[in-house]
Amino acid sequence: DIQLTQSPSFLSASVGDRVTFTCRASQDISTYLAWYQQKPGKAPKLLIYSASTLQRGVPSRFSGSGSGTEFTLTISSLQPEDLGTYYCEQIYTYLRGVTFGGGTKVEIK
């Protein structure tokens, strides 16, 4: 099974800050990685797929990069509505199932 490790697990930042989270895969997954945002009490929302492609309707302050085993999600200017937990997901093994990272919880200072 492919494991995804996200860091940090918790992040506290101020409005306007540039924040970056990391997702590391236990083996090469090319660019078959997605990022989701989950706000409290809500379902996950797709932000980015193919490691760097922004889902329609997602603000341009979100960006993703990486390939192989290391990936990052960046919020260029943190907004109050960005609080929540961010998960990465590998779909390299899609037909045998996908796996998610443990999440990074974002708090607004």
Next chain:
Amino acid sequence: EVQLVESGGAVVQPGGSLRLSCAGSELTLGHYTMHWVRQTPGKGLEWVSLISGDGTSTNYVDSVKGRFAISRDNSRNSLYLQMNSLRTEDSALYYCAKAFYYDGSGRAVFDVWGRGTMVTVSS
């Protein structure tokens, strides 16, 4: 508005059974591969099962193989998850999710999610 709505969650004893449903609104489920994903505070998000648009192809996470069965009724625009021999570790919020194929690789992400239905397995 495009929506998925899950139902059927409940409190059930270990060894019991439950059937979850997922209905599409403004969305024709039969056009898409559909998935069940569950979430617990301890284990986070865990993929459970998938079913192809025509229902001919299915797959499951190892921990539920032989106990859970995914199905669909495209005439009712609905997806189901029959859960048998339930264990305490199956307790979770269960989401249905729609697959979004963005390239020709046969791989997909989840672009529409329901709000979830809670399953609690406890004596």
